[in-house]
Amino acid sequence: MAAHAHTHATGSGWKQHVLASFAHEGFRAGGARAVVVELLAEQDCCLSAQEIFDRLRAGGRKVGIASVYRVLDQLAQMQLVQRVDVGGGVSRFEAAHPGGDHHHHLVCDDCGRVVAFEDERLEAELDRVGKSLGARVAAHDLVLHGACADCSQK
Amino acid sequence: MAAHAHTHATGSGWKQHVLASFAHEGFRAGGARAVVVELLAEQDCCLSAQEIFDRLRAGGRKVGIASVYRVLDQLAQMQLVQRVDVGGGVSRFEAAHPGGDHHHHLVCDDCGRVVAFEDERLEAELDRVGKSLGARVAAHDLVLHGACADCSQK
């Protein structure tokens, strides 16, 4: 596989930011909340609730999947994670960064792989379009469907 | 509300195109297939399977929801309709036009309304990005989340 993946994990700055937000809102950050945030902070790309659940369990943590969903939902409402809908009836989630470092996804309809990418000019157009609609755009979710670089060669 | 909505229904050219495709593939276009295509052809924006089902029933047609899903799935695979994932675990569908007239969606997280829009420059950027990924992009699905023009005024 090709790819100069995203250099690093999502960065621990995000984790700090989330914990601070929790503290600020008076939420406790014990068990499930903490481990979900920790796991998300280590990811380079989006995960489904089930994947998060499985990894936490594999790591020996005794979380319930309901808690995973609850935490993700809460984080999404606080705009600390971005819901990514790649289709197939499954929601995926990833850390939402305050400033930039925003990325989108290409879903290979052939092999199912999800590839992340970012593009500054595209971002600029998205901003412009949002404004021109007179709406207050809080987030955008772009998914390209098709055959990924590998599959389209075959 | 602002907006120079889409001028007209989706255009009957699409319906013809679909029926021709069916004929070409040797598919029969009797009952459910025909009415789902007919309904989709009249729409300006995406509908969920349930909405399609309800409208057909309201119109006196005795279709089953399973057939609606089957037809939509088939049309999607033939690239005659575009699946639109606006989140909330529900898939929506709309006629996919061969050449242009492509649009995207803004979902108001406040009132739930879905607003369609199109933008040529954005389209151009999307094309460029798709190519730069080396992938064969068959479709793209862009959803802006936020407060629509109406809701953001309140």
Place this chain on the structure above:
DNA sequence: ATACGTGCAAAGTATTTGCAAACGG
């Protein structure tokens, strides 16, 4: 007439909710 297509009902997934026990502050 004969497959293909359809409606119904039952099954399958993803996600949400109710509740008693556990735990952080």
Place this chain on the structure above:
DNA sequence: CCGTTTGCAAATACTTTGCACGTAT
């Protein structure tokens, strides 16, 4: 200590599948 948070299990919502009947060709 007390109220939030959690894990479990049951419930819900959307979508898919199995099967016998209807229908276009």
